[in-house]
Amino acid sequence: MNIGYSVNGVPIRLTHERWYHIIENHDDLASYFFEVLDTVENPEFIMKGNKDFEGC
DSSP states (O other): OEEEEOTTSOEEEEOHHHHHHHHHHOGGGTTOHHHHHHHHHSOSOOOOOSSOOTTO
16 A cells, blocks of 8 residues: 645545556556556646535
8 A cells, every 4th residue: 555645735645456456447558557656646737626524
């Protein structure tokens, strides 16, 4: 298992089980494990969601 940290400092765990689940339908990502974690930590842009989760 590897952990990346979001821009808000939230730890994002990418377990092997979760990774295999991702690449089941996105086999083109299979060789990009560390690049995916890097993207979590250093996104090119962040979109605002529709929900306000403050206070949850």
